[in-house]
Every structure is written in C-alpha cells, then in structure tokens.
Amino acid sequence: MPHAAAATPQLLRRVNAQAVLRHIRGAEVATGTELMALTGLTRASVIAVCEDLIGRGWIVELEPPGTNSEGPRKGRPARRFAFNREAGFVLGLDIGAATTTAAVADLRGTVVGRSSESFRAADIPAQERIGVIDRACRRALEAAGTDPSMVLAVGAGIAAPVDRDGNVLVTQRFWSLFDVGLRSALKELHGWTVLLENDANLAALGERWRGSGAGVDDLVVLLAGERLGAGVMESGRLLHGRGGAAGEMGYLDMVEGVGSSDGIAALARQWSAAGGGPSDGGAASAPRVFEDAAAGDPAALAILSRISERMARVIASIASLINPEQVVISGAVADSAGTLLPEITALLPRFTATPPRVTASPLGDAVVTVGAVRHALDYVEANAMELTLPARG
Amino acid sequence: MPHAAAATPQLLRRVNAQAVLRHIRGAEVATGTELMALTGLTRASVIAVCEDLIGRGWIVELEPPGTNSEGPRKGRPARRFAFNREAGFVLGLDIGAATTTAAVADLRGTVVGRSSESFRAADIPAQERIGVIDRACRRALEAAGTDPSMVLAVGAGIAAPVDRDGNVLVTQRFWSLFDVGLRSALKELHGWTVLLENDANLAALGERWRGSGAGVDDLVVLLAGERLGAGVMESGRLLHGRGGAAGEMGYLDMVEGVGSSDGIAALARQWSAAGGGPSDGGAASAPRVFEDAAAGDPAALAILSRISERMARVIASIASLINPEQVVISGAVADSAGTLLPEITALLPRFTATPPRVTASPLGDAVVTVGAVRHALDYVEANAMELTLPARG
DNA sequence: GGTATTTTAGATACAAGCTAAATATATTGC
DNA sequence: GCAATATATTTAGCTTGTATCTAAAATACC
Numbered sequence A, B: 001m002p003h004a005a006a007a008t009p010q011l012l013r014r015v016n017a018q019a020v021l022r023h024i025r026g027a028e029v030a031t032g033t034e035l036m037a038l039t040g041l042t043r044a045s046v047i048a049v050c051e052d053l054i055g056r057g058w059i060v061e062l063e064p065p066g067t068n069s070e071g072p073r074k075g076r077p078a079r080r081f082a083f084n085r086e087a088g089f090v091l092g093l094d095i096g097a098a099t100t101t102a103a104v105a106d107l108r109g110t111v112v113g114r115s116s117e118s119f120r121a122a123d124i125p126a127q128e129r130i131g132v133i134d135r136a137c138r139r140a141l142e143a144a145g146t147d148p149s150m151v152l153a154v155g156a157g158i159a160a161p162v163d164r165d166g167n168v169l170v171t172q173r174f175w176s177l178f179d180v181g182l183r184s185a186l187k188e189l190h191g192w193t194v195l196l197e198n199d200a201n202l203a204a205l206g207e208r209w210r211g212s213g214a215g216v217d218d219l220v221v222l223l224a225g226e227r228l229g230a231g232v233m234e235s236g237r238l239l240h241g242r243g244g245a246a247g248e249m250g251y252l253d254m255v256e257g258v259g260s261s262d263g264i265a266a267l268a269r270q271w272s273a274a275g276g277g278p279s280d281g282g283a284a285s286a287p288r289v290f291e292d293a294a295a296g297d298p299a300a301l302a303i304l305s306r307i308s309e310r311m312a313r314v315i316a317s318i319a320s321l322i323n324p325e326q327v328v329i330s331g332a333v334a335d336s337a338g339t340l341l342p343e344i345t346a347l348l349p350r351f352t353a354t355p356p357r358v359t360a361s362p363l364g365d366a367v368v369t370v371g372a373v374r375h376a377l378d379y380v381e382a383n384a385m386e387l388t389l390p391a392r393g
Numbered sequence C: 001g002g003t004a005t006t007t008t009a010g011a012t013a014c015a016a017g018c019t020a021a022a023t024a025t026a027t028t029g030c
Numbered sequence D: 001g002c003a004a005t006a007t008a009t010t011t012a013g014c015t016t017g018t019a020t021c022t023a024a025a026a027t028a029c030c
Helices: A009-026 A032-039 A043-056 A126-144 A173-190 A199-210 A250-254 A264-274 A286-294 A298-322 A334-351 A364-382 B009-026 B032-039 B043-056 B126-143 B173-190 B199-210 B250-254 B264-274 B286-294 B298-322 B334-351 B364-382
Strands: A059-061 A080-083 A089-095 A099-106 A111-118 A151-158 A194-198 A219-223 A229-234 A326-330 A357-360 B059-062 B080-083 B089-095 B099-106 B111-118 B151-158 B194-198 B219-223 B229-234 B326-330 B357-360
Touching (some): A009 A032, A009 A043, A009 A080, A032 A043, A099 A364, A111 A364, A250 A298, A264 A286, A264 A334, A286 A334, A334 A357, B009 B364, B089 B126, B099 B126, B151 B364, B194 B199, B194 B364, B199 B219, B250 B298, B286 B334, B298 B326, B334 B357, B334 B364
Parallel strands (some): A326 A357
Antiparallel strands (some): A089 A099, A219 A229, B219 B229
C-alpha cells in the first residue's frame, strides 16, 4: 500500500522553514520584515521559524547593526538573521580513470579546499581505489580547515551511466562493483551519504549554477574532450532515462558527417597526425592544433573547420530531439573551443530548425567538481529540515 | 518578488483531500477505515475530508450496503464513499489538418461521447475552422447526454510544437494564430479552459494511460504514420524543451540508413510505387503492402524488411540519447506495425547499447483523443480543490 | 433469543501552526 | 523631551490535525 504520509500541522513548519531558509540563503542578511514580504507569512510566524532555524543551526542572529548600515534609518532596529554557511560542508568528487579530485565547499557553495590524488595504475583493486579517493577527501578537508564530521553530503561524478537513484547500470561491470563499495566504505568510515552521478550530468548542474548556462532551464552540456557525453536538463531537471544512460551518444556512429562519438581533443589529435603533424615536425596534439590555428596555419585551420562542422551536426541532432535553449561546450577543451563558436553557430541553421545558443564553458576542468558540489548542496537543501547538523567543534 | 504563497493550515486540508480523492478515484467504493490505512490519517480527519469532498461535489456517500456485499461481515457497517464520476466531464480533441475529433469522457476517463467533423478545405479561415471544432464538441457532448456547462477542461492536440505553457511556437505562423483564436473563442463561448499540446505528446500520455506503455515512466511514443514525430516521457513527465519542439525528428535527415523523417505509411507507399506497385497492377498503398506481405509476396516482404531496419535505426538513435524503457509505435499504422516488431527488436542491439522494449499501440487512431482526455483529466485532478463543480442540472 | 464480540461512528480534549490585532520597544528627527 | 516610525512581542482565535473514550450496529455463539 502506498502509505502516503499524512499531512500534519508539522508539514506547514517544514514548508515555511524551507521557504525562509531559501531566502536567507540567497541574501547576505535578512530582517523579519523582508522575510514577511518574501514569504507572505506574518511576523509571528517568521520569527517562530527563524528561532526554529537558529535552534537547528542553519542560521544565526547577528548583533545589532552599526550606524553605518544601509536600510531604513528610522524606527526600531530590525533583528538581523544570516545564513550559517559554515554549519557544515559538502564534498564534490570528480572520480576519473587516472585521478580523483575532491573539492570542499561551505553551504553557500564557496570552495574552501581542494585536493587531487592519482591512482597508481588503471587496474588497481577497488579497495585501493577507494583508499585513494578517501585520501583526496581527507586532504581537501584538511586544506579547508575542517574535518570529516562536518560533511553533510558527498556528490561524486563518474564516467558511466548512473540512474536517478544513484545506482550504476549493472551491465557496467567495473563501475557497478566499485559503486557499492565506495558508498558503503565512505558510509562506514565517516558516516557520509554519497550521491553518485554521471560526470556529464554533474557538468550540466555545474554550468547551470556557476557556468555558462546560469539560470537556463533547458540546457545541454557537452563534455567534449576525448569522448562526447551529454548532460541534459529539461525544465530544470536532469534527464536520466531508464538506466541512467540518457545523454549517451552512441548514435553518433550513424550520423552522417560525424561517424563516432570522439571528442574535440581526440579529433584534433587524430586529424593532425593523419596530416603529418605540425609543419615543424612536432608531435600531434590538440593544444598544438589550436595554437597553430591561432597563428594562421592553414592545415590547423582546416582541422578546426572540420571539427566545427562536426560539432554543429552533433549539436543539431540534440537540438532537434531535445530542443534546449542553450548548449554548452564543456570539459578540458572548453577554453580553446571558444574559437569554434562563431563557425558552429553559423552552421547550425543548416542542420536544425531549432538552433540553440552555443557557448563555451568558463569552468575548465573543474566543471565536474563544481557540479558535484551543487548536487550535494541540492540534497542538503532539500533535506535541511530532516538533517541534524553536527555540533560545532 | 517571488511571493511564494505562505503555507497556511488550509494547505493541509488541500493536500489531504487530494490524497483521499486520489484513493477514492482509484477504487470502486471506499470506507473510512480503508482511507485511514491508505492515507495514514485518523478517522476524524478522514471523515472531515470526506464531508468536505461531498460538499464540493467530488464524491458521494452511498446507501448502506445490502447483505450481499463483500468485505468484513461483522461489526457496524461502514459509511461508503464513491467517486462522483459524473460530477463533470472533460473534452479531448484531436485537431488534424483535415478533420477534428472530439471525445467526451467522465471524470474516470470513460469515453461517453464522440464526434468527428471534417473541414471544408485545408485553407479555410481560422474562424471557420474554430466553428467546425466547436460543432464537433457540441455533437460529442450531445451524444454523451450532457452539455457545455459540465465541461471542466479541454485537452487539444495539434501537429505542431507546443511549449509547456500551451503556447505554439511563434515561428509556426499558421498554428500560432489559430492557437490564440481557439482558446479565446472556446473561453468566450463556453467558459472552457483549453489545454493545447503537441499531438505526439498526447499520444505518449494516451499510451501510458491506456495503451501499450501502461505505467512506464520512461516512455517514447512514435507517431509513425505519414511523418515521424515523438512524444517523450522521462520520469513520468512530458518533455517539451525550450519551445515545445522536443521530439521533433528533423535530425533523421542526417542519420545513415534513414535520411528523412518519413513515417511507415509514407515509406511503404513510396517504395511500393518505386518497385512498380503491387504485382496485380493495383495502386501502391501502405495497407496493400502489409496485405501482400502477409500473403507472402516477396517484394512486399522486402519493403517491410527495409522499413524495419529503418525503424530500428530511428529507435536506436532515440534510445541512445534518451534511454527510454519502452518505445511504442503508435498512430494509424500501429495495427499493421505489429508485424515489424520481431525484426526491429532483433536489429536494435546492432545500433544501440541500450535497446528499449518495442511495442505496437492498441489504440489505433484514437491515441491522440485518449491522450487529450488524459491531459484534461490531469489538469482537473491537479486543480480539484480549486475548481468549483457545476451544479447538477 | 439474549449476550459477547467485532467493527465502525461520533464526541471530547488537546497540540501545532498560522493569522490578526493590540501593545510595547527602540531609534530618528525636530 | 516628544512625535513619528519601524519593528518586536503578546494575546486571542481559527484551522487542521492527533489521541482517546464512548456509542452504535452488525454478526456469532451459547
């Protein structure tokens, strides 16, 4: 039986506290009167909610303001509430094949610690891999001047399909074994709740939060370095599909003028090598192609042109089926990809009736950790009234 | 300022009434004790909610049961509540280029009246078109033995992109003019609220409700007759994209082995004609191809084989990017399309790593009206506590 | 056929949360 | 110092819940 929890009067407090907390989180400081206007509650309720939130540790009451403060200068001074951004922290992990990066952020999402650890080899046992990840977390926390007990949630990105419940597709043998191990290990070691997600999906969260797609509800983010992967947001929600494989781009094998899901860096390297490499005989590499093109080298320019058309076709296929407002090219190549934007944008209408705005990410290779932090914060914010904050040490 | 409505005690009643109503709607009759178990509320609250719902007209209390009734035979007889399925009606419209079909359904979704009207010509003025649509509605209501005042909402499907707010893409000149006219005309004439949607999206709602995709949350429905169009549901929600163009299949022009967004019927006709038509010299047509293939005609079988591979590629491209659990082939050709399923299913793994289940719709060309009814009912159910029911005539 | 058992109904007491209105307090400006 | 102003606090009352107790209406048993 779907025993839908009955709505008791306590639900009202939960809802209103969420609303008040959301507003306080968004502002530097907030007064009762402001909160009344923003939430529609009466003063009595606002104050009661604030007292409640103070008791739970989410907000703090500030000292009476100095005379230099802004706002209405007349009348009795208002009580001032502020979000307690250091009531806890979240961890954002980018778990790659070779390296894991951990970022520690406070509850406003400001990154206050960061650490990267590399794996000894690609095929180390899961247990050792988890150890390395744990070390990255500890070092990042140390750098932030805090400790594991202050962590409220952990967002983690991996390069595999993850369904909406955070489970890895069972067919993905390697990751699915690893997945369970990681979650239970971090739960046991520190009591952390780990939220697993696909890395491209986290990139989408990151771009929408602090990147190029700020505030865009229908957004596609392409992780475009070695292998293309898409994080798709529709109406502000991440798309997962049945097994978390939404945004996979295997179909590109069938698309004319594309033919594979190779990313921008991979293509630049391949095509440069196929053409004999740079004119001075140096090794073919993606950065080199972009450099040469910037210097006016015709071979390099031709390669970028081919890449642009290819990307235009990729983006057009997504634009047709998903109809996003904007597509962000993200990942390690994002900086260089800016060069391609004018050509891609110009080509798009040839391939789709609904061309999106195309931009390059400003977040570089930090997108995934930024998105992982956002993912963890989303969880914390959604469950604020259910979580108990750690006592300040 | 986002003046988020404060949560007042009345919200609780709204929430609980919704829950109770949902359960009563799902059951033939419900007793207080059942509702207590299903909602988690106490008897006092359940009874209060039921009295409330009776007052608003959504449910009725039945007479004490005869001795032949099922359930516990001992103890004081329970008060019995039932959903008032005739408290109002909804209209589901399928507005095509040549014809409009209107279906009237009661609040349980049982179709109780139906009527089709054809347009005099394809290029008649909007005003006349609206008149024909209105006539279809009136006749369907008459057939149902009810009248316009009993209509709580109207779902309407058209073959153009419609965004989540029910607005037609401004670039779609014809439909966008028509859109505004239709809504305001039906509002003025009868006071109806018209919910416009893309026809493939409504097909998806229809299939998930009463068709082949019952209960599937990640579902794609292909309207596959003349021109391919997809209705995409992810996590139980319809995808629209920025301008409502999600599910458009223009990208198929670029897909190898596909090359256009022609539907099954169009292809069967074209390819049959290109091969000289049926062996007895008859006219090339889709039904004929399926007939001949059933009779063992090699040319017809070859055509169906080509169509199967093509559909497999189409479905694979969707499967890759969206990862649905199931894809339903729907529309007028759905009956015949059943033949193609084994071959499509067998081919799918060649084109995608995440092949969905593929089925044919049992709803025939009624899918869109069924989906339109569901769309209207969704609106009515979501707004039950805000709507006032018409007084019974 | 009366009595116990069972199941549901209805009534009473009370708690949580919100609104509304009256009263109190702290600050500025004259 | 006093009026004006903005905010804080208190008090009473409403809505909606829960919890608990008693009453009613049916069956089952002896």
